[in-house]
Amino acid sequence: MRLEELHQKVAEASQVFVLTDENVAPLWLSETLHWLGCKSSVDIVIAPGEQQKNLKNTQKIWRTLTQHQADRSALLINLGGGVITDLGGFAASTYKRGIPFINVPTTLLGMVDAAIGGKTGIDFDGFKNQLGTFAEPLDVVISPIYLSTLPERELLSGLSEMMKYGFTHDPNLLKVNKDNYQDYILRAGEIKRMVVKNDPFDEGSRKVLNFGHTFGHAIESYSLTTKQPLLHGEAVALGMGAALWLSVKERGLDVEVLQSYMKQLTVLLSGVDGLPAETDVKPILKYLSQDKKNKNGQTRFVLLDRVGSPVWDVEVKLARIEEALEYILDKASIR
Numbered sequence: 186m187r188l189e190e191l192h193q194k195v196a197e198a199s200q201v202f203v204l205t206d207e208n209v210a211p212l213w214l215s216e217t218l219h220w221l222g223c224k225s226s227v228d229i230v231i232a233p234g235e236q237q238k239n240l241k242n243t244q245k246i247w248r249t250l251t252q253h254q255a256d257r258s259a260l261l262i263n264l265g266g267g268v269i270t271d272l273g274g275f276a277a278s279t280y281k282r283g284i285p286f287i288n289v290p291t292t293l294l295g296m297v298d299a300a301i302g303g304k305t306g307i308d309f310d311g312f313k314n315q316l317g318t319f320a321e322p323l324d325v326v327i328s329p330i331y332l333s334t335l336p337e338r339e340l341l342s343g344l345s346e347m348m349k350y351g352f353t354h355d356p357n358l359l360k361v362n363k364d365n366y367q368d369y370i371l372r373a374g375e376i377k378r379m380v381v382k383n384d385p386f387d388e389g390s391r392k393v394l395n396f397g398h399t400f401g402h403a404i405e406s407y408s409l410t411t412k413q414p415l416l417h418g419e420a421v422a423l424g425m426g427a428a429l430w431l432s433v434k435e436r437g438l439d440v441e442v443l444q445s446y447m448k449q450l451t452v453l454l455s456g457v458d459g460l461p462a463e464t465d466v467k468p469i470l471k472y473l474s475q476d477k478k479n480k481n482g483q484t485r486f487v488l489l490d491r492v493g494s495p496v497w498d499v500e501v502k503l504a505r506i507e508e509a510l511e512y513i514l515d516k517a518s519i520r
């Protein structure tokens with residue numbers, strides 16, 4: 186959508202609401218409202234972090250909309266990282282059966298993944314994205330200018346999701362690093378849009394975007410119960426390592442792909458303090474057993490035959506899954 190069209194959508198809204206967090210608000214809220222041509226808005230500012238992607242904050246948004254008598258022509262602008270776009274998208278898509286929302290991602294991870302594709306959601310009872318909807322934003326506005334204030338650890342977290350597209354679709358994205366990532370933002374977003382277009386409801390080919398995420402979500406959920414929570418992209422980075430290990434064992438993937446990734450993983454995890462020394466695979470396996478992609482109690486993985494050739498719905502024996510987790514926790518020296 187061009188800027189003039191965006192201005193028109195904002196002007197047409199009966200009321201504009203903005204959801205953002207306490208880190209992003211002082212840096213970018215007024216500037217964003219200015220260039221969106223928004224003259225008045227109701228701003229909802231929440232604390233930052235994954236723990237905020239919860240029912241309480243969903244209720245806070247619903248309540249604010251209700252108190253301001255928002256009708257179905259009201260517009261919600263989600264300004265922030267994946268936590269904000271997931272949470273805001275979920276609240277908007279369920280309020281009065283759905284009001285329009287625009288995602289303005291301010292993290293790298295948001296720009297290449299979370300803000301695109303219409304998956305919304307919140308965490309519930311300790312499980313990631315347990316409640317959610319499929320709801321497409323009216324628009325996703327990408328502006329790398331926001332990345333000028335993003336902490337390095339968050340940037341690295343976004344690089345993991347970009348590398349995911351390297352493994353599943355375009356090997357060029359495996360070259361992405363801290364210095365060149367700007368060159369690959371559009372390509373990564375293009376891949377996500379293409380995959381979503383072909384399978385909007387995650388019934389088949391879209392599942393490849395879960396490469397590394399089955400392990401990753403379980404590791405992330407576990408880490409959120411510790412004093413050293415990992416960022417989403419960091420957990421996914423570990424998850425991709427485990428998925429590559431499984432791919433070597435189960436699908437004959439060239440072991441050099443795994444070896445070369447393990448070197449990059451050190452950089453991706455350079456901001457991590459580590460998981461507690463007593464971390465065991467058992468509680469992580471418990472989270473795996475709740476994965477949304479499971480069928481008949483069986484955990485299913487996206488694995489690679491080769492780089493760029495993913496296969497999905499692969500069932501793997503429990504002992505192998507445990508081995509993969511042990512491998513990655515040890516090799517990444519994360520505990």
Ligand SMILES: NC(=O)c1ccc[n+]([C@@H]2O[C@H](COP(=O)([O-])OP(=O)(O)OC[C@H]3O[C@@H](n4cnc5c(N)ncnc54)[C@H](O)[C@@H]3O)[C@@H](O)[C@H]2O)c1
Pocket residue numbers: 206207208209212233234235238265266267268269271291292293294295298299300301302303304305314331332333334335336339342417418
């Ligand atoms: N819906 C999807 O398809 C999808 C895909 C991938 C990830 N996700 C979700 O995205 C979430 C992770 O997103 P994230 O990594 O963007 O995390 P995040 O939203 O928690 O943002 C990371 C941190 O950076 C801060 N921040 C954001 N923009 C900033 C900026 N420009 N300058 C300074 N600080 C800034 C935030 O306040 C926060 O502390 C997870 O909940 C994950 O499940 C969703």
